Amino acid sequence: MPRIATLLQPLLALTAAAALLAPAPARSADITLTYAFFAPAGTFPGRQMTHWAEQLNKRTNGKVQVRTFPGGTLLSARDMYDGVSKGVADIGLGSPSYDPGRFPLTSGISLPLGFPDATVASRVLWAVTKEFQPKEFENFKVIAMFTGEPGYIQSRRAVRSAADLSGMKLRAAGTGVPVLAALGAAPVGMPMPEVPQAVQTGVIEGTMTSREVLQDFRLAEMLKFVTDYPTVVVSFAAVMDRKRWDKLPDDVKKVIDELAEEMPTWTGRYHDQKNVGAAMEWSKKQHNLQVVSLPADERRAWDAKLEPMVKQWIDEMKGKGLPAERYIQRVKELSAQFAKQP
Ligand code: DTR
Numbered sequence: 001m002p003r004i005a006t007l008l009q010p011l012l013a014l015t016a017a018a019a020l021l022a023p024a025p026a027r028s029a030d031i032t033l034t035y036a037f038f039a040p041a042g043t044f045p046g047r048q049m050t051h052w053a054e055q056l057n058k059r060t061n062g063k064v065q066v067r068t069f070p071g072g073t074l075l076s077a078r079d080m081y082d083g084v085s086k087g088v089a090d091i092g093l094g095s096p097s098y099d100p101g102r103f104p105l106t107s108g109i110s111l112p113l114g115f116p117d118a119t120v121a122s123r124v125l126w127a128v129t130k131e132f133q134p135k136e137f138e139n140f141k142v143i144a145m146f147t148g149e150p151g152y153i154q155s156r157r158a159v160r161s162a163a164d165l166s167g168m169k170l171r172a173a174g175t176g177v178p179v180l181a182a183l184g185a186a187p188v189g190m191p192m193p194e195v196p197q198a199v200q201t202g203v204i205e206g207t208m209t210s211r212e213v214l215q216d217f218r219l220a221e222m223l224k225f226v227t228d229y230p231t232v233v234v235s236f237a238a239v240m241d242r243k244r245w246d247k248l249p250d251d252v253k254k255v256i257d258e259l260a261e262e263m264p265t266w267t268g269r270y271h272d273q274k275n276v277g278a279a280m281e282w283s284k285k286q287h288n289l290q291v292v293s294l295p296a297d298e299r300r301a302w303d304a305k306l307e308p309m310v311k312q313w314i315d316e317m318k319g320k321g322l323p324a325e326r327y328i329q330r331v332k333e334l335s336a337q338f339a340k341q342p
Pocket residue numbers: 039040043044045046095148172173190191192193208209210213234
């Protein structure tokens with residue numbers, strides 16, 4: 001037997017014993033659903049998962065119990081959607097932005113479209129997904145969707161100009177890679193949980209994403225600068241395999257559908273109103289984080305570099321036979337509409 005396995009054996013036995021000894025839930029549930037997420041439970045998508053699980057249990061009067069597996073303990077970011085198709089987990093929360101090739105139409109939400117915050121972007125993402133029913137989700141039932149706030153460059157060295165950014169090795173979700181490339185950086189696509197180590201070992205000099213990661217992934221210990229230039233959002237989608245969904249009783253499906261309507265706003269508000277602000281405060285206080293403002297001429301130059309991306313994306317997606325132009329038009333209309341709603 002290999003050495004590692006030998007070393008782990010007592011631990012595994014212990015875990016199994018602990019599982020046997022765990023107290024039984026108050027009312028034994030009729031249905032148990034496993035729910036996998038690739039990052040820790042304390043991050044905002046993880047909190048959404050916990051909230052959803054509690055609400056489902058409550059609203060089905062204990063009939064459905066959800067066993068959550070955060071932190072990539074069941075499925076990692078890279079194998080989330082395949083894992084759900086194979087039945088490794090009943091539900092998987094992944095990021096379509098990590099694989100724009102697999103989720104081409106949905107990648108449109110991550111273009112530089114100027115969303116004001118995560119709440120608006122999350123509502124828009126859910127609305128266009130219902131409206132367009134993208135083929136990329138055809139084997140899945142989408143049970144929750146949301147985004148983070150538009151991403152910011154968070155780096156070891158201050159980025160005050162395009163010259164500072166030139167050639168800088170920065171990480172983004174897959175959909176953020178062309179944005180960083182257009183701005184002149186040297187982008188690397190990488191799931192979020194791999195970022196702290198990649199920064200530590202110098203593989204990357206920073207990341208572009210929502211700012212709460214400075215605290216939730218302790219990045220402020222190494223990344224001391226945030227450039228005050230909001231870029232693009234990253235999408236999240238929790239899905240079930242269609243065949244698994246079809247087997248659920250109607251009353252349970254009804255509650256899940258009801259929760260799907262609430263999740264974009266619930267998650268967006270938590271992220272926008274608590275999560276990001278608290279993380280910025282903590283990072284400034286504990287780690288002397290500096291917010292770098294971008295001079296107006298630089299801002300205009302950056303905007304100009306990103307401007308052609310939407311049209312390029314539309315042309316590329318049209319080539320694949322996707323309704324890209326209408327999708328973007330609806331995204332813009334809904335964004336303006338939701339921005340006016342509390
Ligand atoms: N937006 C994702 C990264 C991200 C930001 N916050 C969290 C929390 C948990 C998982 C992932 C993320 C990205 O840029 O990859």
